[in-house]
Amino acid sequence: MEKEDSSVFINDEGARYRLEEMISNEKVHGIVRGLADDISNRYREAGSVHLVGLLKGSFVFMADLIRAISIPVTVDFMAVTSYLGTESTGEVKILKELNEPIHGLNVVIVEDIIDTGLTLSKTLALLETRAPADLKVCTLLDKIDRRKTPIDIEFNGIVIPDEFIVGYGIDYQQRHRELDRIDRVKFL
Numbered sequence: 097m098e099k100e101d102s103s104v105f106i107n108d109e110g111a112r113y114r115l116e117e118m119i120s121n122e123k124v125h126g127i128v129r130g131l132a133d134d135i136s137n138r139y140r141e142a143g144s145v146h147l148v149g150l151l152k153g154s155f156v157f158m159a160d161l162i163r164a165i166s167i168p169v170t171v172d173f174m175a176v177t178s179y180l181g182t183e184s185t186g187e188v189k190i191l192k193e194l195n196e197p198i199h200g201l202n203v204v205i206v207e208d209i210i211d212t213g214l215t216l217s218k219t220l221a222l223l224e225t226r227a228p229a230d231l232k233v234c235t236l237l238d239k240i241d242r243r244k245t246p247i248d249i250e251f252n253g254i255v256i257p258d259e260f261i262v263g264y265g266i267d268y269q270q271r272h273r274e275l276d277r278i279d280r281v282k283f284l
């Protein structure tokens with residue numbers, strides 16, 4: 097991808113787009129702290145929580161979330177994908193398995209964004225078969241208007257409108273993950 101000027105980008109197909117701020121850095125970090133408090137309070141009595149991040153999108157969120165959680169926390173990652181460009185294919189492919197078993201653990205799946213819910217519903221069904229003590233979902237962003245399958249979200253950061261977004265680990269054609277805020281993609 098080439099940059100035309102400092103604010104116009106060109107995607108892999110040659111279309112021009114800009115990024116516009118949707119959620120500021122301060123607001124994102126406030127939401128993350130709130131989620132960390134909710135998770136800490138929920139599992140304090142149990143003594144610990146095991147977070148399972150879905151790669152790649154969750155890695156920035158996960159890094160901030162674990163540092164704001166105030167109880168013992170362990171972390172693992174899994175990579176699944178259902179996207180080609182901006183469209184969900186409905187097919188979920190496992191690209192990277194978990195490193196450790198989750199049997200008997202209090203597991204929270206950590207997602208950057210839930211859109212159609214297809215990625216997560218397939219992942220939840222798979223992880224349920226491994227008999228965790230508890231299996232809950234935490235997402236930073238919830239694009240509820242696009243849902244194709246219901247998802248029970250225990251720890252929900254913020255509901256966003258049906259717009260394609262990037263930043264804070266989330267990509268468009270693998271770009272813009274490094275932005276420390278959430279932007280919408282606006283085609284020109």
Ligand SMILES: O=P(O)(O)OC[C@H]1O[C@H](OP(=O)(O)OP(=O)(O)O)[C@H](O)[C@@H]1O
Pocket residue numbers: 150151152153154176177178179184207208209210211212213214215216266267
């Ligand atoms: O609710 P859904 O419609 O299934 O979409 C949500 C998923 O799509 C994105 O991942 P993507 O497949 O783009 O992979 P990435 O995390 O590696 O960017 C995002 O990070 C979620 O995991």
Ligand code: HPA
Pocket residue numbers: 179209210211259260261262266267268
């Ligand atoms: O809005 C989005 N942006 C990037 N990746 C995504 N995956 C689902 N929705 C989105």
